[in-house]
Every structure is written in C-alpha cells, then in structure tokens.
Amino acid sequence: MTESTTWLISGTSRGIGLELVRQLVASPSNLVIATCRKPDGASALKALKGSAKGSLHIVSLDTGNEASIRASVKEVDKILAGRGLDYLYNNAAITEGNDSAFEFSYKGLLETLQVNVAGPALMAQVYLPYLERGRRKVIVNTTSGLASIGLDFGAKNATYSVSKTALNMLTYKQAKARPDLIAYVIDPGWVKTDMGGPDAMMEANETVAKQIELAKMVTPKDSGKFYRHDGEQVVW
Template sequence: MPASTWLITGASRGIGLEYARQIIEKGDVVFATARTPEKAVELQKLKESAQGSLHIVQLDVCIPESISSAVKLVEDILQGGGIDYLISNAGILNSHDEKPSMIDTLEMLDIFKTNVVGSVLVYQGFLPLIERSNRPGGPVLVNISSGSGSITRAKNADSTSYSVSKAALNMLTVKQAFEKPNIIVIAMAPGWVKTEMGGASAVFDVDFSVRGQLKSIVAATRADSGKYKVHNGSEYTW
C-alpha cells in the first residue's frame, strides 16, 4: 500500500509533535508545520532520523501570506499529489483559571484568531490539496478540539475563552462536513493530556492519546464525518 500524506499544524511540541513521530513510525509522509521551525528543536531532531519522510514547513495559521507560502511549498513537493490527512492542531490557551468575569477581551480575540480563524484559513488554503487525495473513502480533516468545548459536559467556569473557542471549532467542523461531503471532517478531543498546555497533573500520556486518535482517524469513513470524538474513537456529546 502506498504511503499516505499527512499535514499537521502546530507540530513543534505536544500533541502535534507526537502525531508526527507516530506517523513517521508507520512509514507515511508528514508535513509538520511550526511558526518558528528554527526553534522547534525536537521536531528538527525528528527530521534527522526520519530518512526524508518528514518535511518541516514554516506556517503561522493567523497570517494568510504564511499559509499561501506553505501551500506553495507543499504543492511543489507533492508534484501533483494530494494531502490524505490534515490535522488542524495549532491552538493556544491563556489561563486554566480564567472565569467569564476575568476575561481580557483582547486575549480572547487572540485565542479565537488562532483556535478558530486559524483553522478556517488552513482549511481554505489547503482545500485544493486535500481534494486531490486518493485515499479510499475520501480524505480526512481533523480539527483538534477539546472536552472543554462540550457544552453539555461543562462542569466549571474555568478556561473560559479557550472553552468557548473550542465550542466554536466544533460548529466549524459540522459546517465543513456539510459543505464538503467528499471530505471526512472530525472534531477530536484528545483527553486531558500531559503536555505543556495540559500540565503535569493531566490524566493521559501524550503517546497513549495520539495512538488512540490515529487508530480512529485511519479507520474513519464517511459515516464519521461531522462527529465529535474522543481519543479512543467513541463519540462525545456536544
């Protein structure tokens, strides 16, 4: 079976970096994006051992010109090929302790710009390459959401701007699925993962979470499009 092609945003650390690591292990080709590749030390080390299967691409999801340049670079390398899987992972969190009454609206706008608008810009920019995919069953777009984006499961007033942005990302996922029935679009909640964002007290190791996510993503069919899932492949409540 020919190798699949993946593009991962926000791959310099955490979940995005682990995605790149595990996908390379299975023999596929990865385009891993980072705002400042020269500072992405672990990603650079991974490239050294990837034997040509990892391409590091400079990309700031908030800057349209950066996305255009990244699309051109990826397109040139693919030489007419397409992207089979796009993992829209880039995201930011300002504070776990942020309550609605504490919101700094400028910070909130920055979070929305990255977590929601950035995902829109990446989708729009790479859509032609996604639609060139030859993956049986159709290409897969995964928006990395969060359990914090679930309205029905909200249990506290914390991480407000982040949570609201992820709820918006979930809606974007549904709209994308309706617009492009030829693409399988999934919102994925990785679980509370031990990363720089998740913190040391988180429940899941990053390798465990990503391994479960990948199993679900690779097996995805059109019946999964427009759904909100957790790392083990089960559906989450909106």
C-alpha cells in the first residue's frame, strides 16, 4: 500500500483554503490537516468530512497567535503518527483593504504583519522537522500580485501589499537557507471569495485546481520563485 501525501493548510474555513481542502480530500491518496481559527463554526469545512475520499483532520490554528501555532504541533504530531509533512500550505491572510502609505491604521498594519508574515514564518519553523521527514518537503506561501513592485500596482492596498512583499522575501530566504526544501510563493489571481469580492475574475475552484497542479509538479529548481496560479513566473 502506498503512503498518503500529507498536507497542512491554514485558513480553511472559507474561500481558497476551503476549496483547497475540498479538492484535495476528493483523492483517497491525500491526508489533509485543515486548520482554521474556529473549527466549531467552520460548518462548510466540517461538511466535507461526509464526502471525503482522502482523510480529513480539522485542527484549531490562529496564524496571528504564537501560542496557537505552537499548540497545534502536538495535535498534528498525533495525526501524522510518525509520517512526515509533504506540503505546508500557508494560505490564511487578512487585508486592511484599500489604504495608502500615508493613510493606514498602525494597529491594522501590525496585525496584518502578524497574521500574513510572522504567522507563516513561525509555521515553517515549527513544522520544519515534519517537512524534513516528508517526501516532497514543499512550503507554499500564498502571496498576491499586489506584492510585486515590478507589476507597479500603484498606491492602493498599501498595508496588504507590504505584508505580501515581506512574505515573498521570507520565502526567498527560506529557499536560500534550505536548498533541500522547495519553498515558493503563489499568486492565486483575482478570485471570488470574501476577500476578492463578487467582481473578481475567477472562481475558487479554477485557481485551486491550477495551484494543486503546480504544487505537485514543483522541483528544487522552482524554490525561491514567485509563481502565478497558472505556473507563469511573476516579476518581483
């Protein structure tokens, strides 16, 4: 019998994270550890248990809270039961919306950096021993096109963009520090979720299908790179 491919994903209560779980648990070869802030209220996520062909485990994890991130390890360790982690998927994020470099909330900036940058950074640190034991050893950090200076999106969404550009640099550093891992950032595109809004160009199932395809294909030469969901490289 072949061993399952193991995935740990953050922010799976709704949006892209929920869709990632939905598509992954459709395959009996995946073991998915779906994490979210409030499992009790995550009804759409819990409902996936009924139809899952793969195994689905729901774990409480707030990426803006150090204690919560550290506490999750014990539970994940039990679920993995000696197996490694093939994929760490840092999907959870928040946005302050359309603010600017001169009109922003200081508190909002700190919170955004905590959830969108410090959270994924600590996640990679605490789950490194599990990735080391994994067969794929992939860290996917979900960024945004707005993180790109080269694409020149102008003054809009300053806080969010600053956080995602920092996440990009974190990923580059992870890739350089550990050439034995594959760490890359993915821009999902503009997606119809609570964050993307109803006017977005893509449904969550479209970006997620492409994201999973890419995640399965990447090799060490893709590490430290900035990809769009469809596999096109994005300028920093």
